[in-house]
Every structure is written in C-alpha cells, then in structure tokens.
Amino acid sequence: MGVLQNAYLNSASSLFVMKLQGTIVDVLVSAALYAEILGAFVLAAVVRGLLVGGITFLVAGAFTGFEVAHPLLALAVVTLAAVAFAAGGVASAIWAETFEQVNFFPTFFILPLTFLGGVFFSVRMLPPTLAAVARANPIFYLVDLLRHAMLGAADGSPWRGRAGGGAGGRGPHRGLPAAPLRLAASRLSVVEGATTATSCPNPGIRSGVRLV
DSSP states (O other): OHHHHHHHHHHHHHHHHHHHHTTHHHHHTSSOOHHHHHHHHHHHHHHHHHHHHHHHHHHHHHHHOOOOSSHHHHHHHHHHHHHHHHHHHHHHHHHOSSHHHHTHHIIIIIHHHHHTTTSSSOGGGSOHHHHHHHHTOHHHHHHHHHHHHHHSOOSSOHHHHHHHHSTTOOSTTTTTTHHHHHHHHHHOOOOOSOOOTTTOSOTTOOSOOOOO
C-alpha cells in the first residue's frame, strides 16, 4: 500500500506543482520527447515507491525475518504496480485543476480498494456474496499475487494475478500496468499558439505550450 500511494502521489504532486507554477513550460519546449518526459516522472515515482517499500520491508523483517518465498516475483510485482500507479498519477495531474482533484483518486479509489483487496484479511473468510465483490476488485489480484510471492500462499490462483498484471495478459484486468502509461502519454501534448506572460515564465518563447 505504501508503494502504490507514494508512486502515485510523487508523480501527481510533482507534475501538478509544475503546472501550477508554470515551470512545466520549460520542460515541454525542451528537446525531450514525450516518452522521455513521461519516463522521467514515472521513474522518479517508482524509485520513491520502491524506497518506501524497501524501508517497510526492512523494518518488518527485523521482527518477522527476511525470508521471501519468491523474491524475483515479489520484486517484479511491486515494480510493475509502482509503474502503473505512477503513470496514473501523471494522467491525473494533467487532468486536475486543484489539489483536491489530485487527491481524489487516492482518497476515493486507491485507499478503499486496497483495504478491501484482502490486505488485512483473507477473502476465504468472507461470505460468498462479499467474496464475489472482493474478487471483482482489481487490487485484490495484485495483493494476492504479492502475498503468494512473499509467503507462498494465496487466496486465489496466482496465475490469474500474473496474467491480469501483465501488459499482455489475459486475466480479468488485462494490461493493468500498460493502460495508465498509454493514458498518460496520450494526455501529454504541445499546443502552438499565443500565450500570456503568466502562463509562460520565459518571455522569449513565442509559441505557447500547455497541457490538455
């Protein structure tokens, strides 16, 4: 949960503050490609998310031990999840106009879906109706796959979680990491036109640049 929250908020808050201050113009008029700009925001957010996850693991491991059932799978799951939510943070920052809108998705979607995704309970303990609702939650498959990677046990099929989390998977939530990347990339665009001095901090730039 810490990895997802920090990956999302790092990219979302960074880009939104740049929009608010007008410094994003300097980035967009540079020679960097859209893919490079998106990659920079996503990579920085992923690094922060992994640092938070690593510190959490070290603190917890000091009390419970550092044994991991499938370490490579655990690292891959956490990294892909951080990439997906970091790209989602970029897309939401482009859309948002206020700080409240930036916090809309983590408050009303990420946090509730994470808590209802079986982080603190086993779905097998729920009645059939509630279990079906929990299994409709895409975060459940991420949590369950990570539980399988860390502990070697899962509430559902680990293969379904792997397929759903992969960019080309056939699971119930196909392309989870890739979809936010495509969305974020599609929202980065340069628009030629006149701009005011307040929207462009560099008066020498004649063509306007904005995020749409």
